[in-house]
Amino acid sequence: MSAPDELRAVSTADELLCRIESVTDVTLAHLAVEDLLAELLDRMQGLLEVDTAAVLLLDPSSEYLVATAAKGIEEEVRQGVRIPLGKGFAGRIAAEKKPVLLKHVDHTNVLNPILQQRRIRSLLGVPLLINREVIGVLHVGTLGARQFTGEDVSLLQIAADRIGFAIQSRRVEIERAAATVLQRSLLPARLPAVPGVEIAARYVSAEQGGVGGDWYDVFTLPSNQLCVVIGDVVGRGLAAAEVMGRLRSTLRAHALYSNDPAEVLSRLDQQVQHFDRCGMIATVQLAIFELSLDRLHLSSAGHPPPVFAVPDRPATLIDVAKDLPVGMCGEARRRHVTTINVPQGALICFYTDGLIERRDLLLDVGLERLCEAVTADSVESVCTTVMGQLVGNHPPGDDVAVLALRRQLPGESGAVADVNA
Numbered sequence: 001m002s003a004p005d006e007l008r009a010v011s012t013a014d015e016l017l018c019r020i021e022s023v024t025d026v027t028l029a030h031l032a033v034e035d036l037l038a039e040l041l042d043r044m045q046g047l048l049e050v051d052t053a054a055v056l057l058l059d060p061s062s063e064y065l066v067a068t069a070a071k072g073i074e075e076e077v078r079q080g081v082r083i084p085l086g087k088g089f090a091g092r093i094a095a096e097k098k099p100v101l102l103k104h105v106d107h108t109n110v111l112n113p114i115l116q117q118r119r120i121r122s123l124l125g126v127p128l129l130i131n132r133e134v135i136g137v138l139h140v141g142t143l144g145a146r147q148f149t150g151e152d153v154s155l156l157q158i159a160a161d162r163i164g165f166a167i168q169s170r171r172v173e174i175e176r177a178a179a180t181v182l183q184r185s186l187l188p189a190r191l192p193a194v195p196g197v198e199i200a201a202r203y204v205s206a207e208q209g210g211v212g213g214d215w216y217d218v219f220t221l222p223s224n225q226l227c228v229v230i231g232d233v234v235g236r237g238l239a240a241a242e243v244m245g246r247l248r249s250t251l252r253a254h255a256l257y258s259n260d261p262a263e264v265l266s267r268l269d270q271q272v273q274h275f276d277r278c279g280m281i282a283t284v285q286l287a288i289f290e291l292s293l294d295r296l297h298l299s300s301a302g303h304p305p306p307v308f309a310v311p312d313r314p315a316t317l318i319d320v321a322k323d324l325p326v327g328m329c330g331e332a333r334r335r336h337v338t339t340i341n342v343p344q345g346a347l348i349c350f351y352t353d354g355l356i357e358r359r360d361l362l363l364d365v366g367l368e369r370l371c372e373a374v375t376a377d378s379v380e381s382v383c384t385t386v387m388g389q390l391v392g393n394h395p396p397g398d399d400v401a402v403l404a405l406r407r408q409l410p411g412e413s414g415a416v417a418d419v420n421a
Contacts, residue, residue: 033170037069040159045071048152050140052120055128055163056083056090057136065090065137072141076114087111090137093125097134099153100125103145115141122146126157128164135164191218194226196293198412200379202387202402206236206354206395213240213282214352214399215248219255225291227255230303230350230403231284234325243280247272247326251286261286261299262335269301269326269335281327285320285350289342293407296348298338301326304356304367307349307374308340315374317367318348347376347406354398355390366390379404 041053052072056065065083067076086095088111093100102109102123110116115123125139138160191199201216213233221227229251233240247268254267265286272280285303289296298306298318302325309315321336342348349370356366373389374382382404391400 033166034069036166037163038071040163041069041071044138044140044156044159047155048124048140049142050124050146051143052118052141053139055136055138056081057128057167058085058094058134065094068136073114073118073120076112079114081112081114083111089115089123090125090139093127093137093139094134097127097129097132099127099157101148101153103147105141119143122148124148124152124156126153126160128160128167130164130168135167138163187215188218192220192226194220196408197226197289198379198406198408200383200404202383202400204387204391204396204400206398213244214354214401215244216350216401216403217248217252218403218405219252221255221259221288223259223291225259226289226293228287228289228350228403228405229284230352230401231282232303232352232354232399232401233280233282235280243276243282247282247284251284255286259288260337261288261297262337265299265301265323265326266335272327273329276327279327281325283325283353287348287350294342296340296342298340299323299335300338301335302328304351304353306351307371309347309349309374309376310343311345311376313376315347315349315371315376317371342407344407345376345409347374347379347382347404349374349382349386350401350403350405351386352399352401354396354400355386355402357398359397374404376406379406382406 037055041055044050044053052070054070054073054076055068057068058064059066059082063085065085067081070076083090085091089100089102089109091111105115105120105123107116110123120141121143122145123139123141125137127134128136128138138156140156187203188201191201199218203214203216213235215231217229219227229248231244231247233243233247235243250271251264251268254264258264258267265284268284282301283303284301285298285306287296287298287306298320300320300322302322305317305320305322307315308318318338318340320338323335324333351370356370357363358366369390370386373386375385383402386402
């Protein structure tokens with residue numbers, strides 16, 4: 001290579017580097033997603049000398065791309081343009097997960113009529129990828145004929161990667177905040193005051209992995225019987241919190257018309273399988289006290305058994321008939337009810353599996369430690385002891401819910417309390 005050619009190659013490389021740096025400028029990291037999209041699209045118009053630029057994102061159904069931001073063709077966003085996955089120019093990019101160049105735009109290769117109405121002649125588009133999964137498409141276009149180069153493709157893909165990362169980070173942040181608010185709003189703000197029963201609870205979220213679908217609920221039925229629920233939706237994040245909210249409301253509705261815990265869980269399971277089509281699974285435990293409080297009827301949909309403690313005796317696990325979790329596909333099955341006597345002074349501790357499960361601990365060991373921590377003492381004292389001995393100073397790997405109910409002794413009038421940490 002001659003000296004002039006070498007100089008031209010160095011100059012071209014330096015120019016490309018400057019162009020890339022203008023897209024990956026660290027100052028962009030401080031922008032909100034909406035501002036970042038607008039700024040990057042503006043820069044792409046200048047760097048690639050194009051007339052239009054647009055971002056389309058995959059909708060929650062993963063079946064359509066929805067116009068989210070645009071420069072030069074703002075009406076795409078204002079009109080809510082939707083492109084089916086695999087159809088047209090943008091749909092093809094998303095389906096194939098690779099860049100697509102169109103030298104000439106017409107009705108055979110573009111589905112969105114706005115592009116033809118604006119007389120776009122050439123298009124270049126690249127996928128927005130996160131962990132090799134498509135979340136959207138970035139494309140640019142020109143009113144005049146244009147031969148896009150490999151350098152143009154590389155530059156556009158760099159911008160797409162930056163946009164994809166920013167969008168995903170923002171989505172995670174928003175979903176985590178929304179899930180936390182939703183989850184907290186659905187947990188009882190105050191446990192009911194029930195004569196003869198002392199109640200307390202604890203709830204802590206996992207420190208990593210996002211909000212889960214754990215919940216507990218305590219309420220009285222039209223018959224004045226006390227109903228206790230604890231459950232855990234499989235999965236994490238906003239989706240799990242949303243499912244938890246639906247299950248809580250649905251279970252409450254069915255409980256209004258039946259005081260049989262097995263029947264309530266069966267109806268809940270039927271509704272979930274019909275409307276969710278086996279798209280979610282949850283363990284649920286439902287317990288209903290008789291009016292006298294002398295007996296408790298429990299039905300378990302795959303949930304860990306409660307711990308039972310009476311004065312001056314070691315606590316034990318209640319031998320509950322365990323049926324399949326809610327949402328497990330299959331024919332309707334008869335659910336079972338376990339009935340236990342509840343003498344005065346007895347305590348029952350409900351919990352979710354985050355309390356007893358550890359990667360480095362056998363499940364039986366976790367259950368044994370829980371039984372050792374539970375006594376027929378005041379509910380506040382029991383919750384404090386349980387959390388101290390089983391959680392301690394270790395960051396929870398999963399959400400933890402603990403709910404303790406104690407039948408009071410004659411003459412006692414302890415207050416009802418709950419603590420959500």
